[in-house]
Amino acid sequence: MPEGDTVWQAARRLHDALAGKVLTLSDFRVPRFATVDLTGRTVLDVTPRGKHLLARVEGGLTVHSHLRMDGSWKVFAPGQRWSGGPAHQIRVVLGTADRTAVGYRLPVLEVLRTADEQRAVGHLGPDLLGPDWDAARARDNLRADPARPLGEALLDQRNLAGIGNVYKCELCFLLGVTPWLPVGELPADRAAQLPALARRLLEANRERPVRRTTGVRGQDLFVYGRAPRPCLRCGTSVRVADQGDGSRDRPTYWCPTCQSGPAPHPGGLRGSGRRR
Known part of the structure; x- marks a missing residue:
C-alpha cells in the first residue's frame, strides 16, 4: 500500500x-x-x-x-x-x-x-500532510488501545492518516522500539515525540523522487527492505517477520539490538534470528 x-x-x-x-x-x-x-x-x-x-x-x-x-x-x-x-x-x-x-x-x-x-x-484520523493535522488528537487515537502492537496501530488510518509499511518500520527504528511493542508500553517521551516525528518524515519526502529517512544518500532507509544486511547503526543483521491483524500480514523489519521490545520467536521469522 x-x-x-x-x-x-x-x-x-x-x-x-x-x-x-x-x-x-x-x-x-x-x-x-x-x-x-x-x-x-x-x-x-x-x-x-x-x-x-x-x-x-x-x-x-x-x-x-x-x-x-x-x-x-x-x-x-x-x-x-x-x-x-x-x-x-x-x-x-x-x-x-x-x-x-x-x-x-x-x-x-x-x-x-x-x-x-x-x-x-470521514473515518480517517488526522492527515500527516493535510491541513487538518492535529498531533494531540493523533497521539490520543494511538493511546486509545494500549494493548495493540505499535506497528498495527500506526497502520490504522483511523488513528493518523498517511503511514504505510515503510514508515511504520522506519518510525519504530527511530523510536528505538520493535513494532510488536504494545502502544501503552511506549516510553512517555517517545510517545510524545511520535506524531511530530512521523509528520517530519513525510514532509521531508513529499518532494523527493526517492524516499529517504537516514539523511544519507545511497543509504536511504534504516531497516525497511534491508534484511539480512547489517544495521546502519550497530552492524547487527536486520530481521524481518510478518506482522498483521489477521486480515493481511506485512513484512516488518527491525534491528534486534537497536530496538527493544517483543519480537517473533525464531520460528516466526522470515530469516534467522532470536527473540529479544
Missing part, C-alpha cells in the same frame, strides 16, 4: 495536469459508473486525504480513488503512448485539451457528491 507522501505526489501531478481545465474526455471503465460523463466540466482541484485521492469537478461532484497495493495514475501529453499497463487494467480516463490522466488497477473508484466526501474519508 502506498505511503502518504506517494499519494501526495500523485495528487500534485493530477492537479497540475487537470485543475482549472475543462474535461474533453471522460471514460469510466467500471460497471457502476460506466454511464457517468464529466465532459464539459472544469476540474477544480485534486486533493490527497491520507491515502485517498479526491478530484473535484464543477457541479459538485468528486472522483474518489484509492491506489492500495497496485493502483496508479499516469499523466500523458497528446500523442504520447500510454504506458501504465495493458488496456484491460484501465479503470478511468480523464482528459483535457493538453493532458490525459489514466487510472490503472484502481481498486477503489467512485463518483460521489462533493458534499458527501465524508462518507469516503
Whole structure:
C-alpha cells in the first residue's frame, strides 16, 4: 500500500495536469459508473486525504480513488503512448485539451457528491500532510488501545492518516522500539515525540523522487527492505517477520539490538534470528 507522501505526489501531478481545465474526455471503465460523463466540466482541484485521492469537478461532484497495493495514475501529453499497463487494467480516463490522466488497477473508484466526501474519508484520523493535522488528537487515537502492537496501530488510518509499511518500520527504528511493542508500553517521551516525528518524515519526502529517512544518500532507509544486511547503526543483521491483524500480514523489519521490545520467536521469522 502506498505511503502518504506517494499519494501526495500523485495528487500534485493530477492537479497540475487537470485543475482549472475543462474535461474533453471522460471514460469510466467500471460497471457502476460506466454511464457517468464529466465532459464539459472544469476540474477544480485534486486533493490527497491520507491515502485517498479526491478530484473535484464543477457541479459538485468528486472522483474518489484509492491506489492500495497496485493502483496508479499516469499523466500523458497528446500523442504520447500510454504506458501504465495493458488496456484491460484501465479503470478511468480523464482528459483535457493538453493532458490525459489514466487510472490503472484502481481498486477503489467512485463518483460521489462533493458534499458527501465524508462518507469516503470521514473515518480517517488526522492527515500527516493535510491541513487538518492535529498531533494531540493523533497521539490520543494511538493511546486509545494500549494493548495493540505499535506497528498495527500506526497502520490504522483511523488513528493518523498517511503511514504505510515503510514508515511504520522506519518510525519504530527511530523510536528505538520493535513494532510488536504494545502502544501503552511506549516510553512517555517517545510517545510524545511520535506524531511530530512521523509528520517530519513525510514532509521531508513529499518532494523527493526517492524516499529517504537516514539523511544519507545511497543509504536511504534504516531497516525497511534491508534484511539480512547489517544495521546502519550497530552492524547487527536486520530481521524481518510478518506482522498483521489477521486480515493481511506485512513484512516488518527491525534491528534486534537497536530496538527493544517483543519480537517473533525464531520460528516466526522470515530469516534467522532470536527473540529479544
